[in-house]
Amino acid sequence: MDSDFIELDGVEKVFDVRRRTGFLRRERREVRAVDGISFRVPRGEMVGYIGPNGAGKSTTIKMLTGILTPSGGRLRVAGIDPSRERTKLAHRIGVVFGQRTTLWWDLPLRDSYRLMHRMYRIPDRRFRENLDRCVELLDLAELLDVPVRQLSLGQRMRGDIAAALLHDPEVLYLDEPTIGLDVISKAKVRGFLRDLNAERSTTVLLTTHDLTDIEQLCDRVMVIDHGRLVYDGALAGLHEVGESERTLVVDLEREMPPIELASDLAVRVVRVEGPRQWLAFPASASAAPLVARLAAEHPLVDLSVREPDIEAVIAKMYAADPSRQAV
Secondary structure (H helix, E strand, O other): OOOOOEEEEEEEEEEEEEEEOOOOOEEEEEEEEEEEEEEEEOOOOEEEEEOOOOOOHHHHHHHHHOOOOOOEEEEEEOOEOOOOOHHHHHOOEEEEEOOEOOOOOOOEHHHHHHHHHHHOOOOHHHHHHHHHHHHHHOOOHHHOOOEHHHOOHHHHHHHHHHHHHOOOOOEEEEEOOOOOOOHHHHHHHHHHHHHHHHHHOOEEEEEOOOHHHHHHHOOEEEEEEOOEEEEEEOHHHHHHHHOOEEEEEEEEOOOOOOOOOOOOOOOEEEEEEOOEEEEEEEOOOOOHHHHHHHHHHOOEEEEEEEOOOHHHHHHHHHHHOOOOOOO
């Protein structure tokens, strides 16, 4: 059970889509949102589940929560079939969808949490302890009496994360949990999730387009594209397979010719606009030696590192081998 806490064997989800082709005519076609996915997630692991828009990430999570029923294959969470025992599973999982809230729109956060207290039949003492911890670590104290509809996206996201954890779920599904958050709030959420995983061995499945979330939280990453699992392993391995690059944006004191560095890194200037230059280097490499060399040899004013786009990484993977299957 612990080694196969979440298990999928050849899981498929097919939707029938009808498109109007004439005044009284419609064309029917099948869309395979998930196409034969298989993987295992042990209890207590934090896994990044990433891919481009429309790849099948949210569909997978909806099947794992019981919202959708698979068209084929076998799926279990903690030994439970989600679609057949959805109510039983609900007490063991927490879910946060970045674009949809589980909170009551016109109620203050505090009242939403009280409703969940009753819905999940959480013991009073445990509820107070969990709520106090979430309020402190997610900085919600000043928001508890504010109606959800008046919260910013970032504030609502923090409120949703707290709501998903009040009943001590064994599994937490997070869909874009840091969307709309500023840098400080993102750091708080990431630290909170790390502590949660370390202290309570909560299993976390995280979908995001922010690779920093994955790098700071997950040792393992799975990539899905066109409904198929195309990579399962370490993030560094994904960068190597996709030959992805990070970009160092450098602001100099004055306009200069393209920077040339005598370095072991494969660094190249991809763009120059006045005193600003964009340097690309392998995503699997550390930026520290490159930054140190630049600071020593050039008049720097400012710099920043931009992470590679996930969709670009996957596009390169497919360009290198169109027939690539699950790893």
